[in-house]
Amino acid sequence: MTSALRAALADGAPLWGGWVTGPTVLGPEEFARAGYDYVGFDAQHSYLDDADIAAMLRHTEHLPIATAVRLPNADAAPIGRVLDAGADAVIIALIETAEQAAAAVAATRYPPAGIRSFGPLRPGLGRDLAGLESRADVFAMIETTAALADVERICAVPGLAGIYVGPADLAISMGVDVAQSTTHPDLLAAMTRIRHAAAEAGVIAAIHGGSGAAGAALAGLGYQMITLVAESAALRRGALEHLDEARGR
Helix, strand or coil: CCCHHHHHHCCCCCEEEEEECCCCCHHHHHHHHHCCCEEEEECCCCCCCHHHHHHHHHHHHHCCCEEEEEECCCCHHHHHHHHHCCCCEEEECCCCCHHHHHHHHHCCCCCCCCCCCCCCCCHHHCCCHHHHHHCCEEEEEECCHHHHHCHHHHHCCCCCCEEEECHHHHHHHHCCCHHHCCCCHHHHHHHHHHHHHHHHHCCEEEEECCCHHHHHHHHHCCCCEEEEEEHHHHHHHHHHHHHHHHHCC
16 A cells, blocks of 8 residues: 555655644645645644544545654554554654664554554555555654764664654754754754765655755755645745735835
8 A cells, every 4th residue: 555655755856745733624735735745744843632633634535645743752552543544654753762763663563563553543544454554654753962873773773764854953952043953064964964874774864844945955955855834834924925915015
């Protein structure tokens, strides 16, 4: 069973993502209509709970866009719930060791390979265990100096689909101003090292960009999946442009 995310990655071109932090059915739909490749639902820094995300995932079932859910840790129960609701991938925050990454992978696999409990919520997903496992991609977030120190081992964890860099937290961990999280030389060196580690291990290099300009620069570093903007920032930018246009600015 090939997920929408894997199908999009097969093209080889960078994937551009949107981000959702509040309950909305319009956000994912408008990202899809705009031509974004995937949308991430944030269960870490957001106003969303599992039920909100499950409802929005159901709404995306017939949209031409892949889906991922960021979760705060490798707790198996919430990981299983969002996968049962149809997410193509989970992004697990604050992974710092290969052992933690392996635990995240185990939460997406059924016994004996893992600890996931069976209970698909979307009928269209079917009941084939191998198929359900194959469409559940796992990304380990690299966002601390501890994770950076172990990044090669993390990338080599069997079953891991990729890594997902959180530049803001990585900047904080490195003592760099968050405003320079995608431009500071030390951060650029760290992001280059992470991308090389992913390439060596044959896994996907993904990252949170924060803007179109940052996204273009990160694609130049070789990142394959780049989240450009959250729905709130996209709305604010569009609203300001319309207001400025009306005021003749």
